[in-house]
Amino acid sequence: DIQMTQSPSVLSASVGDRVTxxxxxxxxxNKYLNWYQQKLGEAPKLLIYNTNNLQTGIPSxxxxxxxxxxxTLTISSLQPEDFATYFCFQHNSWPLTFGSGTKLEIK
Amino acid sequence: xxxxxxxxxxxxxxSQTLSLTCTVSxxxxxxxxxxxxxxxxxxxxxxxxxxxxGGSTAYNSLLKSRLSISRDISKSxxxxxxxxxxxxxTATYYCARDQPGAHYFDYWGQGVMVTVSS
Numbered sequence: 001d002i003q004m005t006q007s008p009s010v011l012s013a014s015v016g017d018r019v020t021x022x023x024x025x026x027x028x029x030n031k032y033l034n035w036y037q038q039k040l041g042e043a044p045k046l047l048i049y050n051t052n053n054l055q056t057g058i059p060s061x062x063x064x065x066x067x068x069x070x071x072t073l074t075i076s077s078l079q080p081e082d083f084a085t086y087f088c089f090q091h092n093s094w095p096l097t098f099g100s101g102t103k104l105e106i107k
Numbered sequence: 108x109x110x111x112x113x114x115x116x117x118x119x120x121x122s123q124t125l126s127l128t129c130t131v132s133x134x135x136x137x138x139x140x141x142x143x144x145x146x147x148x149x150x151x152x153x154x155x156x157x158x159x160x161g162g163s164t165a166y167n168s169l170l171k172s173r174l175s176i177s178r179d180i181s182k183s184x185x186x187x188x189x190x191x192x193x194x195x196x197t198a199t200y201y202c203a204r205d206q207p208g209a210h211y212f213d214y215w216g217q218g219v220m221v222t223v224s225s
Contacts, residue, residue, distance in 0.1 A: 001168070034211045036152075043201055043215035044144075044152065050209065087152055091210035095167040096142075098152040 002027050002090055004099035012107040013078055021073045021102045023088035028068050032092035035064055035073045038101075039084045047086075048073065078104075109133035111141075111202050111216035118222050119192050129185040129202030129216060136160070136178055140205035141185045142212060143176065145198040153198075157205055158185055192223045 003026040013019050023033065031051045036044035046055045048064040051071060061076040075082055083106050088099040115127035129141060136158075143155040156166040158176045166174050175188045185202060199220045203212035 032210070036212075038152075043203075043218055044212070045215075046211055046213050049206075049211035055211075055213065089152075089154075094165060095169070096154040096157075096210065098154065100151045 001095055002029060002093050002097050004088055004090055004097050006086075006088060006099035006102050008102060009100070010103045010105060012105045014107045015078050015080055017078045019075050019078060019104065021086050021104075023066075023071045023073070023099050025069045025071075025090055025092075027093070029090045029092035031067055032090055033064070033066065033071045034089045034091065035062075036087045036089060037082075037084045038087065044087065109204065109214045111204060111214060113200060113202055113216045113219040115200075115219055115221065117220060118224065119196075120225050121193055121223055123192055124188060124190045125192055125196070125221060127187040127200055127202075127219060127221075129187070131183045131185070131202075131204070134204065136180050136183060136185065138207075140207060140210075141178070142203050142205040142210075143185075143187050144201045144203060144212070144215075146201070146218075147195070147198045155187070155200075157210075160207060194223050197221065197223045 005024045007022045035048040038044040052064045063074050085101045085103045087101045110132045140159045142157040156176050164176050178185045199218040201218045202216045204214040
């Protein structure tokens, strides 16, 4: 199975900061990487699919990049509603697997 | 609009079988796949399996021996059955709409919390 490693596990930041979250796959997953945001008590929400495609309705301050094994999610200017946990997800190989998550906290 | 809603028992005894239903609206099960994802309390997400538009299925290898996903197109329902439940199966179970060819989950149900305990 492909292991997805996210770093850092916890990130403290302030409103207005630019932040980068990392996701590393144990094998080449080409471009097949999605990002989800989850707030406490809610279902996950799709932000980005296939590395860099912004889901409809998601603000443009979110962006994704990478290829192969290394991927990033960038939030250009943190807003109060962005403090949540973020999961990456690979759909290149079976079984499909999630990363363990990065919790974005208010500094 | 697109909606998914999970239903099922909140409590299951160890060694018993879990049966969950995902009722969808706003789209057809012959046009979109449906995946099941679960999340133990305070932990990360685990993809469990998918039923494709054509009715075939694929499962997480870790759960394959215990898991079955099926559907009733006429009722717009997808079913999850998992046997031999243990306490580590305690989790919130989600169903999600899965885009054909892209495997991104664009709509999710609210989730149903299942506790495995005697």
